[in-house]
Amino acid sequence: MLISIDKVLDKEEVRRFRALLEAAQWQDGANTAGTLAVSVKRNLQLEDGAEPAAELGDFILRRLSAHGLFVSAALPSKVYPPKFNCYRNGGHYGTHVDSAIMQVPGTSVTVRSDLSATLFLAEPDEYEGGELEIEGPFGIQSVKLAAGNMVLYPSSSLHRVSPVTRGARFAAFFWIQSLVQDEGARTLLFDLDQAIQGLTAAGRHDDPHLLKLTGVYHNLLRRWAVT
Structure with a gap:
């Protein structure tokens, strides 16, 4: 399931992010690549935990914690703190798959990567x-x-970033461990939740069928969720 989430940041917030990112100290992205990825990764990244990465990453996580579509789609249990990258001058990232288990830098916390996220910070x-x-x-x-x-x-998913031949592509990227590991189950729950929200928005609050659907959603979540 691929889901686009619009307006996580508004235009003014994007401008603030970009001003901080363009003034930051970037390092070779290959420094954080795995054994296989190092041969196909050509980009720049901010060092984990360094400013402004920590400040901007915290802002993104606070915003997403209250974002209904993100919560509905991801059912997040843990989120790996956002990283930031920049592609320019032919920079690219060849075909790769993300690591299954990641340890949050400086902690003993591990995150299973069920979902990957890319937040675009440059206009197309x-x-x-x-x-x-x-x-x-x-x-x-x-x-x-x-x-x-x-x-x-x-x-x-196998994925890649095609070469940037003009300008610069800035983005945040991170990973989510979901309460529901199985992608098929998570997709069914998302579709059911979106249908329930649509009926609720249409003013069907007292419809007994809506109540039954809501019960089905929570009973399925109760069956499939791992906390």
Whole structure:
């Protein structure tokens, strides 16, 4: 399941993020690549925990904790703190798959990567290339969103970032451990929750069928969730 979440950040917040990121000290992204990924990773990253990464990452997590669509889609249990990258001058990231288990730097906390997230921090017309290409059961989906918008996709997917041939592509990226590990179960719960929210928004609050659907949702979540 690939889900686009619009306006995680508004335009003013994106401008503030960009001002801080463009003044930051970047390092070679290959420094944090795994054994296989190091040969295909050509980008820049902010050092984990360094400013402004920590400040901006905390802001993103606070925003998402109250974002209904994100919570509905991800059912988050743990979130790996956001990282930040920049692609320019032909920078790219070849086809790879994200690590299954990640340890949060400086802690003993581990996060199982069920979902990956990319929050775009540059407008599509600011750079050429830089599409996030995600392989799935229906082929390759190419994603290049407006600044402030985010995409969620299964961490098990093969994916890549195409070369940036003009301008600079800034983004935040991170991983989510879901309360519901199975992707199929999580997709069913998301679809059911969205239907319930649609009926609720239509003023069907006292409909006994809505109450029954809500009960089904929570009983399925109770069966599938691992805390």
